[in-house]
Amino acid sequence: MKKSIGLSERMYPNPAVMISCSNGNKDNIITLAWVGTVCSNPPMISISIRPSRYSHEIISSSKEFVINIPNEKMIEACDFCGTKSGRDIDKFKELGLTKEKGFIVSSPIIKECPINIECKVRQIIHLGTHDMFIGEVVSVDADEEVVCSDGNIDYERINVVSYLMDNYFKNVIIEK
Numbered sequence: 001m002k003k004s005i006g007l008s009e010r011m012y013p014n015p016a017v018m019i020s021c022s023n024g025n026k027d028n029i030i031t032l033a034w035v036g037t038v039c040s041n042p043p044m045i046s047i048s049i050r051p052s053r054y055s056h057e058i059i060s061s062s063k064e065f066v067i068n069i070p071n072e073k074m075i076e077a078c079d080f081c082g083t084k085s086g087r088d089i090d091k092f093k094e095l096g097l098t099k100e101k102g103f104i105v106s107s108p109i110i111k112e113c114p115i116n117i118e119c120k121v122r123q124i125i126h127l128g129t130h131d132m133f134i135g136e137v138v139s140v141d142a143d144e145e146v147v148c149s150d151g152n153i154d155y156e157r158i159n160v161v162s163y164l165m166d167n168y169f170k171n172v173i174i175e176k
Contacts, residue, residue: 013162013169016078018068019047020099021058022107027099029091029110030055031082033163034130035067043137045119048130054086059133063121064105067135068113072159075168077112104138114158116141 014033021028034048045067049056059065070078077095084091092099098111102118109116119135146157155173162169 013164013167016070016075016161016163016168017047018070018074018078018081018110018113019055019059020066020068020108020110021055021062021064023058023062024106026058026086027090027092027108028055028058028086029068029081029097030086031078031163038134044122044134045117045137046132046134048127048132050130056131058086059121060124062107064107065119065121065133065135066102066105066107066109067117067119068110069115069117069158069160070110070113072161072168072170074112075161078161078163078168102139103141109141114143114146115153 015035016031016033017035019030019032030049030053032047032049036046038044038046047065047067049059077097080095081091091097099108100111102109102116105118105120109118117137118139118141120138121133122136123134125132125134142153146154148154160171162171
């Protein structure tokens with residue numbers, strides 16, 4: 001028998017990603033699990049951030065960000081970047097993460113993440129507790145060892161993670 005559990009946005013685990021951004025003087029990283037595809041042509045992805053967050057301020061002014069997809073080895077870095085404010089510390093320095101220049105945007109990519117998705121903000125939608133930034137994908141950068149001969153990404157080689165209610169989950173591929 002089904003039971004109503006009330007209203008909640010926490011329905012299922014979402015991808016855990018590390019968003020890097022820059023205001024030209026200071027770079028920052030925020031971990032988010034509120035990320036999703038919104039359009040395939042042109043390719044667009046949304047991220048949702050509370051207006052009080054430092055990264056919200058940076059992305060609102062720079063109009064760009066990078067979605068860095070970590071692997072399971074980076075869970076501690078993910079958690080750190082999701083619980084500490086970039087107003088107070090340099091997360092790249094604190095974690096020993098390597099900044100690299102992307103192909104298109106000025107925001108740095110995180111070298112240790114096997115996939116980096118460079119985005120330019122197309123729209124900001126004020127929704128309530130969070131604002132949704134819709135970013136047009138302008139470049140997808142990937143470590144060579146995770147790219148298949150057909151140009152697709154082999155996510156089995158990455159061991160990506162999801163997040164829900166203070167827990168990280170391993171994603172596994174189920175054969176059809």
